[in-house]
Amino acid sequence: MNTQHSYRDDFPALRREIDGQPISYLDNAATTLKPQSVIDAITDYYTNNGSNIHRGKHRLSEEASDAYEASRVVLANHIGAAANELVMLRNTTEALNLVASGLDLGPDARVVGCVDAHHSQLLPWRRVGHLDLTTVDPHGRIDRDHFRSLLRKQPKVVALAYCSNVTGVIHPVRELIAEVRATCDATIVLDAAQYLPHQRVNVRELDVDFMAFSLHKMLGPTGIGCLYGRSEALMGLRPLAVGGGMVDWVDMDSSVERRIPYKFEAGTPAIASVIGSAAAIRYLEALDPVQRHRHDMDLCEALVSGALARSDVSLIGPPEVTDRIALATLRLDKGIPAGEVARLLSDSYGFMARSGHMCAQPLVTQLAGGETLRVSAYIYNEVSEIEGLYKALDELLGLMGPAHS
Amino acid sequence: MFDAVREEIAYAFDRTVFFRNHMEANALRPEDIRSAEDFQRIPPTSKSHYRRNFPAGVLAKGYTLNSPHVMRFQSSGTSGDRLNSAILAYDLTRRQATALGVNPRFNELWRPGTRPRICRFAPPNCSDVECATGFSSMADRTLPDGTLVLTVAHDLLATPEWQVVKAFDEIEAYQPDLLVVDSTHLAFLARWGRRLGRTITSPSKLHVVSGYTLMTRVARRQVEDFLGDAVPIGDMIGMSELGYLGFECHLGNRHINNKDFYVEFVRDGKPVADGEMGELYITTLDDGLVPRIRYATGDHFTPLGDTCGCGTELPRVRIEGRATHMVRLLDGRVVTPGEVDAVVGDAPWMDLYKLEQDPTGACTFRYIANLTARDDDVTALEKRLTELLGPNPSRVEAVDYIACERSGKFQSCVSRLAAEETP
Numbered sequence A: 001m002n003t004q005h006s007y008r009d010d011f012p013a014l015r016r017e018i019d020g021q022p023i024s025y026l027d028n029a030a031t032t033l034k035p036q037s038v039i040d041a042i043t044d045y046y047t048n049n050g051s052n053i054h055r056g057k058h059r060l061s062e063e064a065s066d067a068y069e070a071s072r073v074v075l076a077n078h079i080g081a082a083a084n085e086l087v088m089l090r091n092t093t094e095a096l097n098l099v100a101s102g103l104d105l106g107p108d109a110r111v112v113g114c115v116d117a118h119h120s121q122l123l124p125w126r127r128v129g130h131l132d133l134t135t136v137d138p139h140g141r142i143d144r145d146h147f148r149s150l151l152r153k154q155p156k157v158v159a160l161a162y163c164s165n166v167t168g169v170i171h172p173v174r175e176l177i178a179e180v181r182a183t184c185d186a187t188i189v190l191d192a193a194q195y196l197p198h199q200r201v202n203v204r205e206l207d208v209d210f211m212a213f214s215l216h217k218m219l220g221p222t223g224i225g226c227l228y229g230r231s232e233a234l235m236g237l238r239p240l241a242v243g244g245g246m247v248d249w250v251d252m253d254s255s256v257e258r259r260i261p262y263k264f265e266a267g268t269p270a271i272a273s274v275i276g277s278a279a280a281i282r283y284l285e286a287l288d289p290v291q292r293h294r295h296d297m298d299l300c301e302a303l304v305s306g307a308l309a310r311s312d313v314s315l316i317g318p319p320e321v322t323d324r325i326a327l328a329t330l331r332l333d334k335g336i337p338a339g340e341v342a343r344l345l346s347d348s349y350g351f352m353a354r355s356g357h358m359c360a361q362p363l364v365t366q367l368a369g370g371e372t373l374r375v376s377a378y379i380y381n382e383v384s385e386i387e388g389l390y391k392a393l394d395e396l397l398g399l400m401g402p403a404h405s
Numbered sequence B: 001m002f003d004a005v006r007e008e009i010a011y012a013f014d015r016t017v018f019f020r021n022h023m024e025a026n027a028l029r030p031e032d033i034r035s036a037e038d039f040q041r042i043p044p045t046s047k048s049h050y051r052r053n054f055p056a057g058v059l060a061k062g063y064t065l066n067s068p069h070v071m072r073f074q075s076s077g078t079s080g081d082r083l084n085s086a087i088l089a090y091d092l093t094r095r096q097a098t099a100l101g102v103n104p105r106f107n108e109l110w111r112p113g114t115r116p117r118i119c120r121f122a123p124p125n126c127s128d129v130e131c132a133t134g135f136s137s138m139a140d141r142t143l144p145d146g147t148l149v150l151t152v153a154h155d156l157l158a159t160p161e162w163q164v165v166k167a168f169d170e171i172e173a174y175q176p177d178l179l180v181v182d183s184t185h186l187a188f189l190a191r192w193g194r195r196l197g198r199t200i201t202s203p204s205k206l207h208v209v210s211g212y213t214l215m216t217r218v219a220r221r222q223v224e225d226f227l228g229d230a231v232p233i234g235d236m237i238g239m240s241e242l243g244y245l246g247f248e249c250h251l252g253n254r255h256i257n258n259k260d261f262y263v264e265f266v267r268d269g270k271p272v273a274d275g276e277m278g279e280l281y282i283t284t285l286d287d288g289l290v291p292r293i294r295y296a297t298g299d300h301f302t303p304l305g306d307t308c309g310c311g312t313e314l315p316r317v318r319i320e321g322r323a324t325h326m327v328r329l330l331d332g333r334v335v336t337p338g339e340v341d342a343v344v345g346d347a348p349w350m351d352l353y354k355l356e357q358d359p360t361g362a363c364t365f366r367y368i369a370n371l372t373a374r375d376d377d378v379t380a381l382e383k384r385l386t387e388l389l390g391p392n393p394s395r396v397e398a399v400d401y402i403a404c405e406r407s408g409k410f411q412s413c414v415s416r417l418a419a420e421e422t423p
């Protein structure tokens, strides 16, 4: 019984061959590929319109503005937010920086984070406050006791990541938030860049103050990231940039800011990409969620079991598939450079996987001691690709590792 | 000679999956190849074959990437230049010795029992060494064979002063016998040397080998002025996956290494006559690790067929360049980077130049002048270039910056038109 539609056909980049060989894209935690419908939406705007938004009354501008704002509604609706609570920016990094700088924390403000955070959820906080990092266990699960003890220091902000881009661990964010609410009045800022591509979130049920995510990790174009902010929270935030498009009135020596979310969107935005982002959300929402989740779990199972079955790789992250996305970060035996392995997997076998510190150097250094290889799957990948990758890795490590006796 | 080729074919067939498949796909067996004519029945092998099949398909049975003397390297890029390969250290040495043998000014480099101290200043190759960031120490950048790699920015002209100073400091500390350089890079260092009042010296006799890209006369002039007559400079013909393919003799002529390789110059599938340009196909001889048969290098040469006054037996060739660097004119003529360089000359009034043909065929010659430039110089060059580039429109532009290619190489002549038409 194979009723499952292969999504692969919807992604034109997967039709490419390199050196006469088809490709398998397994770097989805960095960025996903784009389906034809997203490409078409972008092309359609450029082909039939191309004008600016919110800048005039002519027909093309009205049309573009409508399409742009309709996209905002689609994105907001996807996470259960109101349209005015959704700021459209360039990426998660920009969204998190906007919050960190816009909260106007005092110099002594404490921020509680987690050691497995992406640099984007570490460095902005380090710049504006005193950042305490919650530790994780050797499998990457958060140390709840440590978290609790850090909350007792009455932080102004708790900066969480829903899912780690290194270990693939999905943190018990719902419970963590309840704990924060019970112990202190910190603003809760959630990085959902890795989680949202895999599972829906409802920001209201979750009770977060801010949440950031990037469309390029969920089939959308690059250049669009969103910041959700509860309306009261957003209203208290200072804009990062000022200029055109974010003011209602400017005279010789003062100006009146527009309402949220517009006051955070200074300058001409990436109109085509916003329209493409809505197409990406529509594509995702049209998929059967149950089937999608099962597929994700199958991929996760293949990634985890493949790693556990091998003695010359070790898995950075939990050895089970619960509360985990389809991502495996592997540490290779000493002396085998991950970067070289990633190149050879690509050039000789067609597998595009990621190597390095994954923009989470503190954690990768702690758990892996150096560079790693990360394999991350998405809707268009098949279990057979993951098996193929492990077979290729076996062949390579056989030729690169110490001579077997 | 051909016996050695037949042995290499038999070895590659026997020991590598890729070459066996390549022969079988063309219904050939090693016994079918008895002569140089038969040899041409084997379709050329390409970089893409070796990239796709490395290591499992092209490494000879019995070897791994960790076998003794195996040196591995990668170079980045998205074009045909992207490479993953490995080479035996002693093959590299053997090829180098043959090539450098054509130039007696390099004789003292290899005294028995010693290894020359080599320092590299060339386009960054971040895959084999942490070269482009400022965070690396000399130890981080010392290759297994002892070569010190100097850091340089990907965009040469944007290299900040501290990095230039670091290069001078490290050369001073390392005391090399040999600088292996890209001549554009060394010329850049020479200009900075004058500005900073620094020189390049070493207690032992210094030598310069220039490779990676075409050594322009403009670059050579600056390097010679800076280092003085006592420092021999030789232009190397080489490829990272094969090592030295040839070298410049002390009379300034280029010789190809046909001792360690079986070389062919091919055009439209046929060997070219002396005096005609062809693509270099290389067949390795006695390469135990990655034997290559009829490996199409993408580099073009003209075999000259004459003997050279220097006395070496290696045949003389003229370097023509890569197909994607050749300017294609409307009247069907092709102008090579070497021809462009001959027209430019050593141009003492100029620091750097680049000729670029755009996809429509129009050519732009950009140059960075120095303080001695006069209007006449420019007008005269403009006239010569218009003649050379014939029916195609061309213009000359003075600039104060020219970008490197993404690879970090600076190519003095490129054709986007040719690049678009080359598969």
Ligand SMILES: Cc1ncc(COP(=O)(O)O)c(C=O)c1O
Residues within 6 Å of the ligand: A029, A030, A091, A092, A093, A094, A118, A120, A121, A161, A163, A164, A165, A191, A193, A194, A214, A225, A359
């Ligand atoms: C967990 C996490 N947070 C933040 C980011 C940053 O996203 P962006 O590059 O779109 O700003 C990433 C991207 O890798 C991520 O994985």
Ligand SMILES: [Zn+2]
Residues within 6 Å of the ligand: B249, B250, B251, B252, B253, B254, B255, B308, B309, B310, B311, B312
């Ligand atoms: Zn000679």
